[in-house]
Amino acid sequence: MPITFQKLTHEYNAGTPFSYLALDHIDLNLQEGKITAIIGETGSGKSTLVQHLNALLLPTEGSLKILDREISASEKPKHLKSLRKHVGLVFQFPEYQLFEETIAKDIAFGPKNFGASEEEALQRAKDVITLVGLDESYLERSPFELSGGQKRRVAIAGILAMDPDILVLDEPAAGLDPQGAKEMMELFVRLHTEFHKTIFIVTHDMEHVLRYCDEVVVMDHGHVKTTCSVSSFFQDPSILKEMGIHPPAVVSLRESLREVGFEIDASILTMEQLAQAVAKEVGHHE
């Protein structure tokens, strides 16, 4: 079942001199069972958009259909907790949400809030800690002794332990080193392929969008500018250029080659294919 935004508007501090229209009558269909990237400039409404998915923010106008729920501005929704169990949201810099004495307890905090018993919750903690690339010896340590990257893994494990169907991540790789960012993204791909999670990732990194995502939503000043598949999105990098975003290396090399007259298919999206196409072109002219 798709997630449907209908004329959804969100205005911060509505009715005060500080009011700010973050989302302006958004109409959007998001498919389940995909990895969807949400991109756009700072202040374009990406974070506001994703915070509606688990009803942390409620629409000031319009409505949102997600899973079997409908959240609309006209009525005050109840039992939001049940929605939040199914839609796990990982904030930007989630390491700041750690608070327990041990990592095991911190990861178990979410499941326990959603009604799991102590043993179940600790078992979940054991399961997910290895999933995020740490081993069980960490469980009894304090989360505050860890490095920044490790803390973030623990924080993400805390959301995964809730076993949500939909996982929403707000810039999960921000501030990580390239290797850490790569491992992080590969974790999400694994969650998608092995555990069939629907994943939404807010990101600025076009390389990640190209390599790991299926669909892309482009936000611009509170509106949805485009929504399409990643492969068709990178066939025509004019939107990227217009928004001042650097295209991925493959795409920018492909476009530069096309500009100087190479006859290369615009649907090529990997270095290998591009190398073959260039070799073929060069072969023709020898």
Next chain:
Amino acid sequence: MNNIALGRYLPLDSCIHRLDPRAKIIALILMMVAIFLPAGWIGYALLGCAVLCLTVLAKLKMNFLWRSMKPMMFMLVFLLIINLFMLQNGTILFEIGSFPIYSDAVFQTLYITVRLMLMIILTTVLTATTKPLDLTLGIEHLLSPFKVIHLPAHEIAMMISIALRFIPTLIEETQRIMKAQASRGVDMEEGKLKEKIMSILSLIVPLFVSAFQHADDLANAMEARGYVPDRTRTRYKQLHMHIGDYVIFAICFLILGGLLVFLWI
């Protein structure tokens, strides 16, 4: 949480805004003393008029003052209840059930209410018309004579200005952590007592961690720029007293003196 009025600076342009912060702080202290004199209703009527004139001069709206007073409402109700039980003198005004309400209790509460209201309005006028940085600069200047007895005037002023600077940051952080924990199933409104304590803990601990983190970063940044607290520093902003500032002093002294004379007779 974004519409807290108490202590917020309003960037307007009025003659009160242009006064020297030192003059405003001293005037506030004088008026506070005046408010605490047992001046009777006539005295309070006089003070009330003066305060009203002041708010009009400062271009503050009643709505804004009302919002800054709202957090105090709870305290006032609490005071009224305590007074009703404690003060059982004077004449009985009326009875609720079989519980007598005495006139003294009502008058005492009214007294305290008027005093508190005047105090809140005055401090709101000060904070609403003075930029936080000017305010701390004023405090530093006023405290500097006490350097003779080794009072760290500059350090105190710096601490106050840092504290003021980080209030909005901490509010923002609180909201972010609340949202993050709500995503993990924390329900701040519902739940049993144990769950509620847990939910507060899940907010307080990260907030402290990040506050210490901020403090650490700020200390490093200040040191990196060569900040040494006990060195004398030059200032871009120099404070100068003008005629208006002396007029304010004169008015405050007149009010205070007038009330004292009134009490003497």
